[in-house]
Amino acid sequence: MPVRLSVSVSPADYANVVRFAQENGVPRALVIRKAIAEFIQRHDQAAQGELPLWSGGETSERARSA
Numbered sequence: 001m002p003v004r005l006s007v008s009v010s011p012a013d014y015a016n017v018v019r020f021a022q023e024n025g026v027p028r029a030l031v032i033r034k035a036i037a038e039f040i041q042r043h044d045q046a047a048q049g050e051l052p053l054w055s056g057g058e059t060s061e062r063a064r065s066a
Contacts, residue, residue: 017031
């Protein structure tokens with residue numbers, strides 16, 4: 001069963017999602033779901049530890065505890 005997720009993005013990222021969805025005739029939600037799935041697939045390093053982008057800093061803690 002799908003789970004609803006709420007995230008904040010920059011106005012530029014939102015505009016890009018809207019543009020891509022319109023150009024491809026798909027819902028914005030599909031664009032976002034595909035982007036999440038592709039990101040995880042590309043960066044899945046579970047066997048190697050943390051993602052490089054979470055290697056430190058304030059954002060790191062918020063991202064891991066969110």
